[in-house]
Amino acid sequence: MPLTILTVVGARPQFIKASPVSHALIAHGGFREILxxxxxxxDAAMSDVFFEELDIPKPAYNLEVNSLGHGAMTxxxxxxxxxxxxxxxxxWVLIYGDTNSTVAGALAAAKLHIPVAHVEAGLRSFNRKxxxxxxxxxxxxxSALLLCPTQTAVDNLKAEGITKGVQHVGDVMYDVTLSAVExxxxxxxxxxxxxxxxxxxAVATIHRxxxxxxxxRFAQVVRWLSERGREIPIVMPMHPRTRKLMxxxxxxxxxxxxxxxxxxxDMAWLTHNSAAVFTDSGGLQKEAYFHRVPCVTLRDETEWVETVEAGWNRLWINxxxxxxRNIIDYGSGESSGRIASLLATAAP
Structure with missing residues (x-):
């Protein structure tokens, strides 16, 4: 009997990360995935287009939960x-990243005693706000299976007393980026x-x-971008909430x-050809490195410390x-295959 994987996604970065893993599950065989x-x-521009462009199967369920506060939404x-x-x-219940959809999927599964596999486990900004x-x-x-993109993530989990089920698999976003550019x-x-x-x-995004x-703070970020805009033209794809605020x-x-x-x-190609990236997005910081484009993070800390240590990223306060230098922790574009193999062999 094939293993049934219930994958929970809800936000743009999760659609993207789910794409190579879904393809790897199919290639591996022995799985039935329910998205x-x-x-x-x-919004169709924030959701539907990713399923089409990345060749992700249409979701078996769309729960249509949105436009609510954190508590009500979760x-x-x-x-x-x-x-x-x-x-x-x-x-297995497979979750990605750090959104309300992530924590809701984790809690729902845990309360039903269904094992959880977390892609991008162990990331920490150490800012509980x-x-x-x-x-x-x-x-x-x-989570029962903690799929870490970096050794730093593994170390963070160990510091919190989590060692069982921890695996350093590399970063699935690198898998996506390599194929997306082509x-x-x-x-x-x-x-x-x-x-x-x-x-x-340069490319800029704000949504955190x-x-x-x-x-x-928002006015301060806008002023900072205005200063950079005097040095180099900036193209800014707008999150709907940010546009309303402006x-x-x-x-x-x-x-x-x-x-x-x-x-x-389009976003991958825009970033790939840019001279710089200015963002508060965790995902785009890392994607900038994959494209070998220097990044400035519009936050006071980052969970992707490797990008800072390797000189491809800096906080705007620096x-x-x-x-x-290059970052070997993220792997070579084969992380999704490793995740499929672990799901197949790890005891649920």
Missing amino acids: VHTGQHF GRMLEKLEEVMIAEKPD MPEEINRVVADHV RAKGRSTILESHGLMPKSY AENTDDPT EKNGLTPEGVTLIDPLGYL ESYKPR
Whole structure:
């Protein structure tokens, strides 16, 4: 009998990370995957396009939980995910990252005594004010298989007393990036449509609550981008919530071209050809490294410390990069296959 894997996704980064793992499960054989979309990202530009571009099977379930506060959203997801898990009786629940969908999937499974496998386990910013940090910690402490992208993540878990089921598998995002660049070469027209020449512009994104929920902080980020915009043109795909905040507060950074959210291939090609990345996104910090583009993180800490230590990333509160080198921890683009093998052999 094939092992049933119930995969919980809900936000843009999770759709992307699920793509190579879903393909690896098919290639490995012996699995039946049930994809559940919580609905956390419900806008077609933030959701549907990723399933199409990355060739992910359409979700078996769409729970349509969105536009709620943290407590209400997580609670509603818990309720609906529990119903799905009881009906499907999976051997594993597979979760990704650090969103409300992540922690809801972890808690629903744990309460039903279904083993949880967490992709990107062990990441820590050590800032408990970030909702993502709480989600990471909770998810890791109820997981049976902790799939770590780096040795630092393994060490973080050990410091919290978690050693059983911990595996350093490398980063599935590297798998995605390698294939996305090749696919985007012949498909993306994002540079031509915005009159951009390679390495003549920077890419920016803002969406983290720590930047958008504090008006003073948000204004500070916009001013910082305006200063950079005087040095190099900036293209900024806009998260819908960030656009509303800018319009509400009359804050538009100078030298920045605001554009609608992009599909993954367009975003990969835009980043690959940029001269710099300015972001508060954990995922984009790392993707910038995969594209070998220097990044400035618009936060006071980062869970991706390797990118800082290797000189490809710096916090905006610092003025210079460390000496640049490659990062071997992220693997060579074969992390998804390792995850499939572990799911097949680990005792549920």
